[in-house]
Amino acid sequence: MLNTDVRLIEMKSDKEVTIYDIAEALNISASTVSRGLRDHPSVRKVTKKKIMIVANKMGYQHNKFASNLRKKHTNMIGVVLPRLDSYFQSTIISGMEKEANKAGYNLIISQSQESIKKERASILTMFNSRVDGLLVSLAYDTENLDHLDIFFKKKIPVIFFDRVYDQSECTNIVIDNFKAGYDVTKHLIEQGCRRILHLGGNLLRNLYSDRFRGYKQALLDNGVPFDQDLVFIDRLNEEAGINTVKEILKMKIPPDGIFTVNDTTAATIICKLKEASIRVPDDIAVAGFNNDPISRVVDPNLTTINYPGEKMGEIAASTLIHKLKKLKTVNTNTIILHHELIIRQSSLRKR
Amino acid sequence: MLNTDVRLIEMKSDKEVTIYDIAEALNISASTVSRGLRDHPSVRKVTKKKIMIVANKMGYQHNKFASNLRKKHTNMIGVVLPRLDSYFQSTIISGMEKEANKAGYNLIISQSQESIKKERASILTMFNSRVDGLLVSLAYDTENLDHLDIFFKKKIPVIFFDRVYDQSECTNIVIDNFKAGYDVTKHLIEQGCRRILHLGGNLLRNLYSDRFRGYKQALLDNGVPFDQDLVFIDRLNEEAGINTVKEILKMKIPPDGIFTVNDTTAATIICKLKEASIRVPDDIAVAGFNNDPISRVVDPNLTTINYPGEKMGEIAASTLIHKLKKLKTVNTNTIILHHELIIRQSSLRKR
DNA sequence: CTGTTAGCGCTTTCAT
DNA sequence: ATGAAAGCGCTAACAG
Numbered sequence: 001m002l003n004t005d006v007r008l009i010e011m012k013s014d015k016e017v018t019i020y021d022i023a024e025a026l027n028i029s030a031s032t033v034s035r036g037l038r039d040h041p042s043v044r045k046v047t048k049k050k051i052m053i054v055a056n057k058m059g060y061q062h063n064k065f066a067s068n069l070r071k072k073h074t075n076m077i078g079v080v081l082p083r084l085d086s087y088f089q090s091t092i093i094s095g096m097e098k099e100a101n102k103a104g105y106n107l108i109i110s111q112s113q114e115s116i117k118k119e120r121a122s123i124l125t126m127f128n129s130r131v132d133g134l135l136v137s138l139a140y141d142t143e144n145l146d147h148l149d150i151f152f153k154k155k156i157p158v159i160f161f162d163r164v165y166d167q168s169e170c171t172n173i174v175i176d177n178f179k180a181g182y183d184v185t186k187h188l189i190e191q192g193c194r195r196i197l198h199l200g201g202n203l204l205r206n207l208y209s210d211r212f213r214g215y216k217q218a219l220l221d222n223g224v225p226f227d228q229d230l231v232f233i234d235r236l237n238e239e240a241g242i243n244t245v246k247e248i249l250k251m252k253i254p255p256d257g258i259f260t261v262n263d264t265t266a267a268t269i270i271c272k273l274k275e276a277s278i279r280v281p282d283d284i285a286v287a288g289f290n291n292d293p294i295s296r297v298v299d300p301n302l303t304t305i306n307y308p309g310e311k312m313g314e315i316a317a318s319t320l321i322h323k324l325k326k327l328k329t330v331n332t333n334t335i336i337l338h339h340e341l342i343i344r345q346s347s348l349r350k351r
Numbered sequence: 352m353l354n355t356d357v358r359l360i361e362m363k364s365d366k367e368v369t370i371y372d373i374a375e376a377l378n379i380s381a382s383t384v385s386r387g388l389r390d391h392p393s394v395r396k397v398t399k400k401k402i403m404i405v406a407n408k409m410g411y412q413h414n415k416f417a418s419n420l421r422k423k424h425t426n427m428i429g430v431v432l433p434r435l436d437s438y439f440q441s442t443i444i445s446g447m448e449k450e451a452n453k454a455g456y457n458l459i460i461s462q463s464q465e466s467i468k469k470e471r472a473s474i475l476t477m478f479n480s481r482v483d484g485l486l487v488s489l490a491y492d493t494e495n496l497d498h499l500d501i502f503f504k505k506k507i508p509v510i511f512f513d514r515v516y517d518q519s520e521c522t523n524i525v526i527d528n529f530k531a532g533y534d535v536t537k538h539l540i541e542q543g544c545r546r547i548l549h550l551g552g553n554l555l556r557n558l559y560s561d562r563f564r565g566y567k568q569a570l571l572d573n574g575v576p577f578d579q580d581l582v583f584i585d586r587l588n589e590e591a592g593i594n595t596v597k598e599i600l601k602m603k604i605p606p607d608g609i610f611t612v613n614d615t616t617a618a619t620i621i622c623k624l625k626e627a628s629i630r631v632p633d634d635i636a637v638a639g640f641n642n643d644p645i646s647r648v649v650d651p652n653l654t655t656i657n658y659p660g661e662k663m664g665e666i667a668a669s670t671l672i673h674k675l676k677k678l679k680t681v682n683t684n685t686i687i688l689h690h691e692l693i694i695r696q697s698s699l700r701k702r
Numbered sequence: 703c704t705g706t707t708a709g710c711g712c713t714t715t716c717a718t
Numbered sequence: 719a720t721g722a723a724a725g726c727g728c729t730a731a732c733a734g
Contacts, residue, residue, distance in 0.1 A: 016726090016727075018726095018727055018728085019727075019728070020727080020728095028704075028705085029704065029705045029706075030705090030727090030728080030729095031704075031705065031706080031707095031728095031729075031730080032703085032704055032705075034727095034728065034729060034730095035703095035704090035729090038729095042703055042704080043703070043704080044703065044704090047703085047704090059501075059504075061478060061479060061501065062479050062727095062728090063479070063481065063726090063727055063728070064479050064480050064481065065416060065419055065420045065425070065480075065481055065726085065727075065728085066420050066710090066726070066727030066728040066729090067727075067728050067729070068416055068710090068728090069416050069417050069420050069710050069711070069712090069726090069727080069728075069729095070709080070710050070727080070728050070729045070730080071710085071728085071729070071730095072710070074416070076459075083445065084441045084444050084445045084448065085438070085441050085442050085445050085661075086438060086441065087436070087437060087438050087441075089441060090435045090436050090437065090438075090440060090441040090444075091436050093435050093441075093460075094434065094435045094436045094462065097435065097460065097461065097462050098462075101461065101462075106459055106461070106476060106480065107459065107460055107461075108427075108457055108458065108459050108460075109444075109448065109458055109459075109460055110448065110452065110457070110458075111445065111448050111449075111452075125457060127412060128412060128413050128414070128415050129415050129416075129457065130414065130415065130416055150410075150412065153410075238644070238647075264644055267644075267648040268647075268648065270648075271647070271648055271650075274650075293589070293615055293618075293645060294644060294645050294648055296589075296619075296622070297618040297619065297621075297622055297645055297648060297649045298648045298649065298650070299622075299625075299649070299650035310436075367710090367711075369710095369711055369712085370711075370712070371711080371712095379720075379721085380720065380721045380722075381711090381712080381713095381721090382712095382713075382714080382720075382721060382722080382723095383719085383720055383721075385711095385712065385713060385714090386713090386719095386720090389713095393719055393720085394719070394720080395719065395720090398719085398720090413712090414710090414711055414712070416710085416711075416712085417710070417711030417712040417713090417726090418711075418712050418713075419712090419726095420710090420711080420712075420713095420726050420727070420728090421711080421712050421713045421714080421725080421726050422712085422713070422714095422726085423726075703734105704733105704734085705732105705733085705734080706731100706732085706733080706734095707730100707731090707732085707733100708729105708730095708731090708732105709728105709729090709730095709731105710727105710728090710729090711726105712725100712726090713724105713725095713726090714723100714724090714725095715722105715723095715724090716721100716722090716723090716724105717720100717721085717722080717723100718719100718720085718721080718722100
């Protein structure tokens, strides 16, 4: 008696319970079980109920795998992005995961670590895993889209977000980085800044080049001379902030304003300036980008651009899902999300 | 002529190229192709080379799916964690992704949004996706591990990190939260604090209860009376920080020290205290937890505990992978990572 | 409403 | 060293 019990339990834990087992137990066909389990309309309610009960009793668990192999889609969305180590990136993922989850999709995530080489590998893995669609934010040094050809050839939808590729046929999801750069710079000028340092990222990437263009245009429109010596291009980490302040301390005529395209770096800059007894905003006004929590905590609070990260993630995912479900959508090739300038003390001079 | 071309292209883009196609093209069997592709020893080098060349030419891409269905494993690791919207969480994921990637595994990630209900759903999805193993950080209100039974029954390895479950048989990866809480509190006492407010999280979760116990023990060991009125349990967001300061302002005898188990909240508290003209650290010393970048930027800089997030992610993933590969490892049931107290100005009183 | 049949693409004995 | 055959678990035509 005890023996049989044990054997039963062991069978349960080792072998997968399949729809065939259920079919056998109920003396019906596997297809009916398959249909019943998925609540297909053409199965009698009674039969469905029976199937459900037996399935539960036997500990049946749907095998997505087999199902996917057959159906030729996976309900998985691949996400490839540079890094996953900032508040900003994680809000994007958070938004994506929410939307995907709602629609029954799962996210499979891979970091390119800002390198095209890893990006290439990640994208290949995604392909081999047969993701239904891909969400991509490009690495620092990606120069073309060759590595995505496998996706394009098979017409698997690819959507870019944040760091997009301008000449691509895919949907791009961005904010108006030009205008954002313009807005920040204009604001600094209005506060009386005449020598505004710009710390940006690789101009290969749309967002950095657009912000830079916005910066230049605002200078031009307001009769402030552009000075190439005030433009710094760097990886945008804490170190970049530290270096920038070092450079500033060496300058004969220091800047009176700084526009950095990232809050973490901006916050570091503020701290370092204060250490060097430079007053913010009176000696140098500072503005960042992203509206990271850090911007509300640094003293003085950081003027910044509110970047709707969570929203961007949500929209990226839901746009992709729409495509996957072939719902007729307005075929916008570029979706521009709303940003706004948040003015705080780091740039606000008393008159 | 044009017609055939078009048809050829369409065939390419629509139909999957399978090992059968390669086999046919080379007049060998599919099994040989399969073996050749995986560099199996019992295939002649010449044949292998031929297979590779044709495979490339035909644009063959391995189908993980079919392979997985057959091999009964997926090379996927499921990650279920409360949220993905803080620096801290994302460093953990970052570490996991690195290790997993190195070993040829992919991460599939799901947020429980701090709710047991979503946690249950996520875990079921993971199971249905037949992940090879699971990495879990428990939601705020999870009270037992029933929803993981499906994994336990099938002996699929589950590892907990950060928010673990003490009575579980699984490997837990944590820091010594008791000692960390103790260290912080002791330090505050050494700085002269006698009324230390503790803002913590749900005591159901090991990390919060351990930190709280550490706090109490440090008080006891140093002859500082414990006062239940100085213990606040809350969700640990910015709002909690704001509320805490509101409460403090109402107190007849305010605290002279605060130990919050999270840097974002601690930073918010410092800002709000300053707004209320309370000096930090002279009136109230403040200490946080995690060593988030925010702690280095808030003024005064925040005393905190360095929490090795990235490392925790790496170790969680690599431990799981070891188990999956059935490598004999020291069967540590709990892995305790090293933390350290980082003393900064927010708690450092001049003598 | 239900059953039969034929795969999805790959891997793995077991032969040869 | 290679091939034939069976099957992982599920789904979708098609037929009744």
